[in-house]
Amino acid sequence: AQKITQTQPGMFVQEKEAVTLDCTYDTSDPSYGLFWYKQPSSGEMIFLIYQGSYDQQNATEGRYSLNFQKARKSANLVISASQLGDSAMYFCAMREARYNQGGKLIFGQGTELSVKP
Amino acid sequence: DARVTQTPRHKVTEMGQEVTMRCQPILGHNTVFWYRQTMMQGLELLAYFRNRAPLDDSGMPKDRFSAEMPDATLATLKIQPSEPRDSAVYFCASGLASSGVRETQYFGPGTRLLVL
Numbered sequence: 753a754q755k756i757t758q759t760q761p762g763m764f765v766q767e768k769e770a771v772t773l774d775c776t777y778d779t780s781d782p783s784y785g786l787f788w789y790k791q792p793s794s795g796e797m798i799f800l801i802y803q804g805s806y807d808q809q810n811a812t813e814g815r816y817s818l819n820f821q822k823a824r825k826s827a828n829l830v831i832s833a834s835q836l837g838d839s840a841m842y843f844c845a846m847r848e849a850r851y852n853q854g855g856k857l858i859f860g861q862g863t864e865l866s867v868k869p
Numbered sequence: 870d871a872r873v874t875q876t877p878r879h880k881v882t883e884m885g886q887e888v889t890m891r892c893q894p895i896l897g898h899n900t901v902f903w904y905r906q907t908m909m910q911g912l913e914l915l916a917y918f919r920n921r922a923p924l925d926d927s928g929m930p931k932d933r934f935s936a937e938m939p940d941a942t943l944a945t946l947k948i949q950p951s952e953p954r955d956s957a958v959y960f961c962a963s964g965l966a967s968s969g970v971r972e973t974q975y976f977g978p979g980t981r982l983l984v985l
Contacts, residue, residue: 785970795958797976804971843912849970856925857902857974859912 755779756844756860764866765834772819773829773863775844783849786827787857788818792840800842803827831865839867871895873977875961881983887949890980892961893942899967901944902974903929903936904960912960918944919966951984958982 757776765771777786788800803811803818811818819828831838844860874893882888894901902917916926921938929936933952938944948955958981962974 783970785972787973789976795981796978797960797962799973799975802971802973847970847972856914856917861911 755858756846758842758844758860758863760863761861762864762866764868765831767836767867767869768833770830770832771834771865773831773842773844773865775827775829775860777825777827777844777846779825779846779848781848781850785847786818786820787845787847788816788827788829789843789845789859790838790840791843791862792837797843801829834867836867836869839865841865873961873963873975875959875977875980877980878978879981879983881985882951883985884952885950886984887947888951888955888982888984890946890959890961890982892944892946892963892977894944894961894963895975896942898963898965898975899941900964900972900974901938902962902964903944903946904962904976906958906960906979907956915946915959948982951982953984956982956984 755778784805786803790798801811801813801816803820810820815832817830841862841864843862845857847857876891900919903915905913915928916936918938935947958979960979961977964972964974
């Protein structure tokens with residue numbers, strides 16, 4: 753079974769508009785962490801934002817925020833005021849506490865975001 | 870600005886040749902991960918280390934791949950012999966295990982490998 757599901761292979765957004773990238777996850781572990789990474793065309797993986805399963809508030813980092821809905825097991829990334837430089841592949845990932853010994857991350861398949869001028 | 874470094878950035882080789890990829894984790898980080906990225910399979914975890922000890926290499930084809938950490942500042946991934954299906958981008962990432970479930974993995978720029 754897929755642990756991390758990103759249902760949008762590709763998305764378009766107009767510059768300066770907000771966009772939401774979907775991520776759902778599957779775990780029975782009560783303690784887990786959720787991560788979003790950005791991979792521009794240059795290829796590097798850039799860490800964006802983190803949300804812990806016990807965090808009371810949704811995480812925010814600048815123009816990035818995470819819409820965390822624990823009961824629905826979703827951790828959607830919201831990018832406000834899109835910029836052309838936001839065009840990239842975005843990956844959602846999860847770490848379960850049971851694997852904490854190794855810090856193993858499970859990645860989704862990614863969503864390719866294109867920002868239109 | 871601390872970063873994970875990887876060498877070489879690009880490698881073109883012929884089938885059957887040995888390939889060695891190197892990674893320097895961020896100073897002070899105690900976990901190192903090797904990933905492979907392809908269009909078909911996405912990001913796959915090959916192996917990871919904590920405090921230089923291998924914790925899991927179940928994602929690696931054992932007959933041809935090997936991963937080591939000779940010291941805390943160097944991790945290596947070797948393929949011998951290489952095959953065309955090994956063509957991919959290989960990423961190294963490092964993290965600090967004491968952060969627990971919050972441990973963030975920081976990725977290097979990757980090695981683009983093409984096996985002809």
